[in-house]
Amino acid sequence: MIPSSPAAKSPQSTSADPNWWRQAAVYQIYPRSFYDANGDGLGDIAGITTKxxxxxxxxxxxxxxxxxxxxxxxxxGYDVADYRNVDPRLGTLSDFDAMTAALHDGGLKVVVDIVPNHSSEKHVWFQEALLSPQGSAARDRYIFRDGHGTNGELPPSDWTSVFGGPAWTRVPDGQWYLHLFASEQPDFNWANSEVRDDFLLTLKFWSDRGVDGFRIDVAHALVKDLSEPLPSQAEIMAMEERHDGSHPFWDRDAVHEIYAQWRTLFNQYEPPRTAVAEAWVHHSRRARYATSEGLGQAFNFDLLVTDFTADSFASIVRDNLAQAQASGASSTWVLSNHDVVRHATRYGLPAVGDLDVGAHAVTNNSAAQEELPKTGQDGKAWLLAGAPESELDRELGLRRARAATLFMLGLPGSAYLYQGEELGLHEVGDIADADRADPTFLRNTGVEIGRDGCRVPLPWDAAADSFGFSTAPAHIPAPAWFADVAVSAQVGVRDSTLTLYQEALALRHSLQAPEELHWVDTQNSSVLEFVRPNGWRVVTNFGEAEVELPPGKIVLSSVHVQDGKLPGAATAWLV
Structure with missing residues (x-):
């Protein structure tokens, strides 16, 4: 084992390396739930600087x-009213600049979310569109259509939005606008050159402020074919099985023309700005988003939608390393984020088998959910934390989560971590309806529990009000058990999950090797073992019975190892 408090990296350690992103560990911050510096119950930019x-x-x-x-x-926050400003509840542009400087001084890069598929209904452009006549230039920035029926009282199609309910909303003059997500999120018309030019200005605005990279929200949805007659919802669902670019709004080939233009802009900076696509597409189509002529990297969410089994993990790794090689990018590895149930909880719930999430986010894929076994609440427990507490084995879930994390951090490619996973946080399932804000819940009350359970503010101090997140009540109240996993309860503690993450990330830097691995035949279907080119060996036991470890020095393990035997649901690193 190594010391639990690794030395800080030099601020210049990655500053000039154009390939810094290829095997980076990237920590996702959900700003409103990270840390509140001004005591209003909402996390803010100054809070990030403080931490x-x-x-x-x-x-x-x-x-x-x-x-x-x-x-x-x-x-x-994914309904953006102004793409080149900071929400005044979270701070100012000066606060953002101070945060960026502090992160850079600490040797950390800054990646920000860009939401190009849709804006807020409060965006100045959409407000202008509502006040402008039909067929106007202002309306052409969005997707307006006449309705059907005698007086246009019926929507242009029967499409349903990702968050539930109709995908069209009528405006006072009788036309309808498209929103693939909430009605407060009207979709942009990316056939409009003004939209394309304005997003280039946004990307330049943040790049000029020192932002190092961008995460592109719903990257696969920008280009749409809305030729009449529009297909029905049933036809839309059938199209999701084609994976050939023919879907009217998911993963159309022409979207890559947009990203080629973005790449030209990114490459004007030194080092070039990076980008990663959130593209819930079939694995055979993912590599196109990750080429050097496009965004450069694309999220691989496959580990988010599979059980804790050796076969599934091995298949996912092989497939995604092959995709990375084909695109020239590095792979990305994700176990948790702001859209899905935390992996410590997923791994403690009944297994459901691999899910094909297709084009939608996992929490919103009704087709996939219908394939789930009937456990807990309407068969959606695994995805939506709707299972009763009796179906969740918290100890097993955390044990598997720690093992999966060490497995993932040993892989070649970049690792994306979600705030709080380093504390071993479970999903918070018991949230009062009045405290929930996710549109997946508000538009489907009683059917979907939504994503608020992974967005509860972080616990910093076990003994403080709001567990140290704020001096005011947090915008989503935390459960009492957060005291046991607060930062103050784990920092410097030998076996804590926080210490494990610190040790793993420090070791990962010192052991990092070329983006390759060699699989070792373990002769055990429950055990995966691979070796990186420098001899760094990763062994994960997905089973229950302990197994003999290969020769070598154990430098880190997710559980205590005695007599050279790795317990079940555990990972060890050897050199």
Whole structure:
């Protein structure tokens, strides 16, 4: 084992390396739930600046900020009213600049979320569109259509939105606008050159302020074919099985023309700005988003939608390393984020088998959910934390989560971590309806529990009000058990999950090797073992019975190892 508080990296350690992102550990911050510096119950930009020493001690290479822009919070900030400003509840542009400087001084890169598929209904352009006549240039920035029926009282199609309910909303003059997500999120018309030019200005605005990279929200949905007659919802669902670019709004080939233009802009900076696509597409189509002529990297969410089994993990790794090689990018590895149930909880719930999430986010894929076994609440427990507490084995879930994390951090490629996973946080399932804000819940009350359970503010101090997140009541109250996993209860503690993450991330830097691995035949279907080119060996036991470890020095393990035998649901690193 190594010391639990690794030394901080030099601020210049990655500053000039154009390939810093290829094997970086990126920490996702959900700003409203990270840390509140001004005591209003809502996390803010100054709160992130305050916690830069924590992030440096953790050992990550970069932070990714979920949206911090002015927003009505119809979708947790993903309804953006102004793409080139900071929500005044979270701070100012000066606060953003101070945060960026502090992170850079700590040797960390800054990645921000860009939401190009849709804006907030409060965006100045959409407000202008509502006040403008049909067929006007202002309306052409969005997708307006006449309705059907005698007086246009019926929507242009029967499409349903990702968050539930109709995908069309009528405006006072009788026309309808498209919103693939919430009605407060009207979709942009990316056939409009003004839209394309304005997003280039946004990307330049943040790049000029020192942002190092971008995470592109719903990257696969920008280009749409809305030729008449529009297909029915039933036809839309059938199209999702084609994976050939023919879907009217998911993963159309022409979307890559947009990203080629973005790449030209990114490459004007030194080092070039990076980008990673959130593209819930079939694995055979993912590599196109990750080429050097496009965004450069694409999220691989496969580990988010599979059980804790050796076969599934091995298949996912092989497939995604092959995709990375084909695109010239590095792979990305994700176990938790702001859209899904935390992996410590997923791994403690009944197994459901691999899910094909297709084009939608996992929490919103009704087709996939219908395939789930009937456990807990309407068969959606695994995805939506709707199972009763009796179905969740918390201890097993955390044990598997720690093992999966060490497995993932040993892989070649970049690792994306979600705030709080370093504390071993479970999903918070018991949230009062009045405290929930996720549109997946508000538009489907009683059917979907939504994503608020992974967005509860972080616990910093076990003994403080709001567990140290704020001096005021937090915007989502935390459960009492947060005291046991607060930062104050784990920092410097030998066997804590926080210490494990610190040790793993420090070791990962010292052991990092070329982006290759060699599989070792373990002769055991429950055990995976691979070796990196420098001899760094990763062994994960997905089973229950302990197994003999290969020769070598154990430098880190997710549980205590005695007599050279690795217990079940555990990972060890050897050199």
């Amino acid at each position: 830069v020493p924590y992030l440096v001690d953790l050992g990550v290479d970069a932070v990714w900020l979920s949206p911090f822009y002015p927003s009505e919070l119809a979708d947790g």
